[in-house]
Amino acid sequence: MRLANRLRLAHSRARTEPLPNAPLPEPPVIPSQPGVPLRIDNSARGIALVLLASIFMCSGDIASKYLATSLPALQITWMRYGTFAAIMLATVCFTGGFHRMKTRRPGLQVVRALGVTVSSILFVAALRDLPMADATATSFVSPLFVTALSIPILGEVVGWRRWLATIVGLVGVLVVVRPGGDGFHGASLFVLGSSFFWALSLITTRMMSRTEIPVVTLAYSATIGFVLLSLAVPFSWQALDLKAVLVGAFVGGISTIGHIFLIQAFRYADASLLAPFAYSQLLWASIFGYLVFAAMPDIWTYVGAAIIAGSGLYTAHRERLRARRVTTGSQARR
Secondary structure: OOHHHHHHHHHHHHOOOOOOOOOOOOOOOOOOOOOOOOOOOOHHHHHHHHHHHHHHHHHHHHHHHHHHOOOOHHHHHHHHHHHHHHHHHHHHHHOOOHHHHOOOOHHHHHHHHHHHHHHHHHHHHHHOOOOHHHHHHHHOOHHHHHHHHHHHHHOOOOOHHHHHHHHHHHHHHHHHHOOOOOOOOOHHHHHHHHHHHHHHHHHHHHHHOOOOOHHHHHHHHHHHHHHHHHHHHHHHOOOOOHHHHHHHHHHHHHHHHHHHHHHHHOOOOOHHHHHHHHOOHHHHHHHHHHHHHOOOOOHHHHHHHHHHHHHHHHHHHHHHHHHHHHHHHHHHOO
């Protein structure tokens, strides 16, 4: 879900160090950290992994939408996180043991987990009423929230070009959502809220990027999210049949695999190369939405998505140029 948003933060993190996956919740890992794989240049493999990640994550979203027709968003997210937590804790256990769960930033780990969890709940809630493609296109707004939040939280200076790209991106969102028009649905606000909390989680990931190992951050987010959801889910619980349980496990499993593919992609290629391919998620959302629900977005959804994607890619380009200037200046002072 929201691959482009994760790739976008990778550019930001590249200014300080690599950020692996969605944030990348886990961007390219820092070579100085123990247990972090080294970078291997293989652009074709990196692109293939991003495309696979987009297919897997979109499959998880379409399965969530299927469940949302009969189950509350909170319960669906709880099932997803149950599988997510089990996979991540098993990964930590078999790759070094639970002593690796030590963190230097426990407070930020909690904030990130809250952001990701709330974002997931809101997005699933939106899927109940919105076509897959519309929800996916609207979620591309997350990078714009990252730009806005980076000023008060990270103290970054945002130039006029990035602000202009942000405004253009917001215009794209308005084209997709069309507030006040016949195509507007209140569930679009859930997607915007989801994108805001996702952006908050990306910012906290960047803040932890110097000290935290990606797999540990994922394990904390999965475990904390599952515990919090377990406390809340009894208040909206509905009886589950075997089919719902299996689909819920599928959502958690395939979404987690998608995250893993995305993390691995950063071992083989730069975020600047991978970013355009992340927007292929809109294509899969359209195809899966039509095959499963016979729903096709109108032309304005694609127009708005193109505007949002263009603004995001331009912002990533500006950040890449800025990172190069910083690197060049640093080398010149040596």
